[in-house]
Amino acid sequence: MSEGLATYLSNPCEEGLKEALASAKAVLHDRVPGNSEEWSLEGLSTLVSRGITSAAETTLAEMLKTEKVVGSEVSIGSGRIDLVTQPIGSKLSPAGEQELNLDNGYLIITDHKTSIQKAPRYIESDFKDIPLNWQLWDYAWRAQSYYGRPVRWIRIHQIILSPRTKCIMSEPSRINPENLKAWARNASIIWQDMQSDDQFPFDILRQNTHYCLNKYGPCRAYQACHSFLRDEKQMESVYVRKEKR
Numbered sequence: 052m053s054e055g056l057a058t059y060l061s062n063p064c065e066e067g068l069k070e071a072l073a074s075a076k077a078v079l080h081d082r083v084p085g086n087s088e089e090w091s092l093e094g095l096s097t098l099v100s101r102g103i104t105s106a107a108e109t110t111l112a113e114m115l116k117t118e119k120v121v122g123s124e125v126s127i128g129s130g131r132i133d134l135v136t137q138p139i140g141s142k143l144s145p146a147g148e149q150e151l152n153l154d155n156g157y158l159i160i161t162d163h164k165t166s167i168q169k170a171p172r173y174i175e176s177d178f179k180d181i182p183l184n185w186q187l188w189d190y191a192w193r194a195q196s197y198y199g200r201p202v203r204w205i206r207i208h209q210i211i212l213s214p215r216t217k218c219i220m221s222e223p224s225r226i227n228p229e230n231l232k233a234w235a236r237n238a239s240i241i242w243q244d245m246q247s248d249d250q251f252p253f254d255i256l257r258q259n260t261h262y263c264l265n266k267y268g269p270c271r272a273y274q275a276c277h278s279f280l281r282d283e284k285q286m287e288s289v290y291v292r293k294e295k296r
Contacts, residue, residue, distance in 0.1 A: 057124040134161040157203035
């Protein structure tokens with residue numbers, strides 16, 4: 052899906068849609084095993100083609116009435132941003148500009164989320180989480196640093212492939228520049244912890260209890276922290292120790 056959507060957004064017209072469908076089909080043939088028991092290559096190809104076509108004709112068509120594509124599948128550091136747009140009429144600032152002027156145009160970050168099937172409650176949950184979505188804030192920070200322009204909005208574009216194709220663009224969530232700076236300071240601390248976690252015993256590593264439980268269930272280390280109280284000897288009754296690389 053991502054390859055097809057990126058191809059279409061680089062040339063959003065009828066010819067671009069044909070190129071997008073061909074691109075997505077080529078990726079599927081390259082990555083999907085022909086002997087898959089769950090989905091046939093032909094079946095997946097049909098679903099993906101419907102998803103790209105539906106998005107091009109509905110949510111993306113509506114978006115392109117007021118926004119211009121700045122970048123699609125943009126790789127910045129370790130992150131890859133699905134879509135960066137700007138309002139039609141705004142101009143891109145020179146790269147490396149020191150001061151971010153809110154009146155000089157702004158950027159909008161969109162994250163495509165594709166599912167073969169998805170219950171309405173999970174779609175609603177994704178949309179409710181947007182204002183605090185770490186991935187979207189990370190994308191906003193990377194895009195703002197890369198383009199030298201403020202990111203003002205973040206949002207999710209849901210594409211559900213079956214039983215009926217459905218595309219939903221969430222309402223955008225506003226990004227406050229000061230809050231983004233605060234997020235970046237906090238993120239740098241967490242990244243430093245991740246880089247140095249092999250230098251310290253488990254029991255003194257910083258805990259991030261916000262992610263102990265989520266809609267997908269408990270973290271793999273939930274028992275280690277909350278049942279065994281980070282005692283490595285007790286943890287051996289359930290966990291298998293791996294050697295550090």
